Amino acid sequence: DKTGTLTQNIMRFMRCSCAGITFGELGSGTFATGASQMRKVRQEGGENGKKCELFLVTMAVAHTVVPEYDNGKLIYQAESPDEAALVQGAADAGVKFIRRDSNKVILECDGKEQAWEILATNVFNSTRKRMSVVVLSPDGKYHLLIKGADNIVFDRAVSKDSVLDSHVTEFATQGLRTLLLAYIDLTEG
Numbered sequence: 001d002k003t004g005t006l007t008q009n010i011m012r013f014m015r016c017s018c019a020g021i022t023f024g025e026l027g028s029g030t031f032a033t034g035a036s037q038m039r040k041v042r043q044e045g046g047e048n049g050k051k052c053e054l055f056l057v058t059m060a061v062a063h064t065v066v067p068e069y070d071n072g073k074l075i076y077q078a079e080s081p082d083e084a085a086l087v088q089g090a091a092d093a094g095v096k097f098i099r100r101d102s103n104k105v106i107l108e109c110d111g112k113e114q115a116w117e118i119l120a121t122n123v124f125n126s127t128r129k130r131m132s133v134v135v136l137s138p139d140g141k142y143h144l145l146i147k148g149a150d151n152i153v154f155d156r157a158v159s160k161d162s163v164l165d166s167h168v169t170e171f172a173t174q175g176l177r178t179l180l181l182a183y184i185d186l187t188e189g
Helices: 032-044 046-061 081-092 150-155 162-173
Strands: 016-018 021-023 066-070 073-077 095-101 104-109 112-122 130-136 142-148 180-186
Touching (some): 016 032, 016 162, 032 081, 046 081, 046 104, 046 112
Antiparallel strands (some): 104 112, 112 130, 142 180
């Protein structure tokens, strides 16, 4: 900057909304409470548990982050601090990106490894304002995972969720940077 002082562009994953539930607390500085809340919902299973699982998988799979290990400590190297914050947020909630193997992203979900095969990627750019990946899940299902600017993703949603819309507005009002994650199940053919 012009004054000669250095600024840091540090992003932290703070809050999220999934399955109509908000996770995390403003002012805590971390996603710790949200991570433990989200783990609980995931472990309870059911429809909300499945939605939270796929939400975190989207954060852990749809990115260009490179995991590096320094003396056994996992460090995420990312093109942007946003991507690193999302991948770290997913890891904090129990869905940890641990490595890439050719066209697969390897996750550790609550202590168990999962391989998600990346079939196609549309990288983020300033025109599209979103990133999308087609994946084959460990259970053999195809999904399109998307993350991007809230207005872009929301405009393309099959159904509009007024609860999600109010949560995004609340987060933005609190000064948080917002984006949406979405997925759609695909069929082979």
